[in-house]
Amino acid sequence: MIAEELLLEFGAEVITYAKEDYLFEEGKKAHYYFQVKSGEVKMNNINAQGKEFIQSIFSCPRSFGEPPLFSDIPYPANAIAVTKAEVYRLKKEVFLELLLNYPQVHLSVTRGMAKRLYYKAIMASEISSEDPEHRILTLLDYLKEDVHQLTEPFSFKVNLTRQQIADLSGLRVETVIRATKSLEKKEELKIKNRKLYR
Amino acid sequence: MIAEELLLEFGAEVITYAKEDYLFEEGKKAHYYFQVKSGEVKMNNINAQGKEFIQSIFSCPRSFGEPPLFSDIPYPANAIAVTKAEVYRLKKEVFLELLLNYPQVHLSVTRGMAKRLYYKAIMASEISSEDPEHRILTLLDYLKEDVHQLTEPFSFKVNLTRQQIADLSGLRVETVIRATKSLEKKEELKIKNRKLYR
DNA sequence: TTAAATTTATGACTTAGGTCATAAATCATG
DNA sequence: CATGATTTATGACCTAAGTCATAAATTTAA
Structure with missing residues (x-):
């Protein structure tokens, strides 16, 4: 989570999505940092038989979809609005610039990814066993x-x-x-x- | 991955583990940054019925077990040597100090976590569906x-x-x-x- | 170099959870 | 507030993958 003021200062937009709208799609390249302002957003996969797997559901003030901003990997899942939702959106380049200027913010972003990795590790083990x-x-x-x-x-x-x-x-x-x-x-x-x- | 010279400069030890040795245990607090120098290390969970789930297998020059260094979470899994293995080990406080002094290193650690999150997202979806x-x-x-x-x-x-x-x-x-x-x-x-x- | 341990292999069988059909209860929307 | 959509509920049945037993091939270590 990044403070709203800081996001706005760096030129973040607020985008409103209707229920079921796609924010990004599995397999695509990442161009933005996203953070929920209101409503809920899920990341999911749909397999060939139409079965859904929800990676996570995010609400204010959670960010999501950062990993592909750091590394040359595509999105592993879709992001879809679960309800009508407002989302802060910040251009990738500006986001990375922000992290370099604010090491404490970088640390808190890293902390957020650490927690998600923890959740994923737990659920992978659960689902498997x-x-x-x-x-x-x-x-x-x-x-x-x-x-x-x-x-x-x-x-x-x-x-x-x-x-x-x-x-x-x-x-x-x-x-x-x-x-x-x-x-x-x-x-x-x-x-x-x-x-x-x- | 952090360059060997830098690790040693900051006082990292090299520890040798025999096959099957535990490096850390699920549920415990994290005190060190780990990076494989030689051999292989796995992170795993064993459930109540004795079934194993391997989160990942790491070999040189991969690091592992960082998430709990950033956030107040315990290890989600054990780390065990798959083969005889040499591992760099750096105290948590020194590691975090290093990241603050070397933003590019922090970025590369974040990059590494991003990739692992990508892998976990993919495998969770696969195992589920x-x-x-x-x-x-x-x-x-x-x-x-x-x-x-x-x-x-x-x-x-x-x-x-x-x-x-x-x-x-x-x-x-x-x-x-x-x-x-x-x-x-x-x-x-x-x-x-x-x-x-x- | 041999014995023990591990890994790969295969068949028979069992079962947990998925699938399908149907319906009641509740919620949302014009 | 009525009607259509969604969510919860339940029974019957089916099947993919797990379980169990056994063994051959290979690797490891003594």
């Missing part, structure tokens, strides 16, 4: 503790649909529905009018 | 093109065991054996005395 209930709990605990910094039992209200949980954890929606019901019985989750609490 | 043959080809193509910079067909000799391919792609060794044989029939791979070529 764990059963549905374990995967879902790991995902929700990550969101609860690392993103929302909550500790109290059932203090985290999950604002994801069962389908989104499925697409984040490599499962099918029916499996998530069955697994969350089973987790409720085991008192690992609460379900209050269809919303999950962890 | 693709069948065994697709996963294996994507893994091998990544290693061939992005790590070894090879382009000629079958110019990449894979020096991984079937078991390592399985643990990198979330499959079982029998599945990898059957899938690679099938890929050989389809002329996507060559197998010359048990070695894979892509």
Whole structure:
């Protein structure tokens, strides 16, 4: 995350996207630094059979899509607005210039990438090795503790649909529905009018 | 990767690990920057049922385990020597000091993390959505093109065991054996005395 | 140079989670 | 506020990949 004032000072634009709009596409080169101002943006892949995998969902003030700005790699996934969203957009060259002038900002960008690498490492291992209930709990605990910094039992209200949980954890929606019901019985989750609490 | 001279100038030690030695453990705090001088190091997770997932295998001159140096997160996986290995080790505080003094080095470390994030994004999507043959080809193509910079067909000799391919792609060794044989029939791979070529 | 360990190989079988069909409940929108 | 779209729900069934057993080929180390 980069402070709004600094972004604007360096000439960042604010762009408004409608729900379902693409911000960039898998395989394309990166030209901008992006940071959410309002709304939600997801990065995803769609395979040949139409199955979706959500890499991550970003809301204010998270940035995304930086890796290809640093290295000669294309975007590994699409970025799509989950809701109507406003996004700061800064030209690649200006962004890199900014990092050189503000080492502390560079460090905080690096910190952000470090956290995402941590999340990806955890989820890759989960998806590869764990059963549905374990995967879902790991995902929700990550969101609860690392993103929302909550500790109290059932203090985290999950604002994801069962389908989104499925697409984040490599499962099918029916499996998530069955697994969350089973987790409720085991008192690992609460379900209050269809919303999950962890 | 940081130049050897610079590492030594900042007081890096060279540590020799025997095959199977642990360099650090999942869940622990990070105190050092690591960079391979010789041999191979893997980062992995072992689940409750004993199944292994290999996050990555590193050889000279790759660094690994940086993310927890930047952010207050623990190691998401173990680091274990795959072969006898020599590793540069630099204290966390000195490493961060080095980055502040050498912005270009900081940028190259960021670049390295960006590439790993790219790899993880690709493999997470593969493991979540693709069948065994697709996963294996994507893994091998990544290693061939992005790590070894090879382009000629079958110019990449894979020096991984079937078991390592399985643990990198979330499959079982029998599945990898059957899938690679099938890929050989389809002329996507060559197998010359048990070695894979892509 | 031999014995032990590892790696590759193959067949039979089992099963977890996916697939498909259908529907109720809830939400969003004109 | 009515209607169409989305989300949650449930049962039946199916299949890809995992599991298990066994063995041959190769590599390692003693």
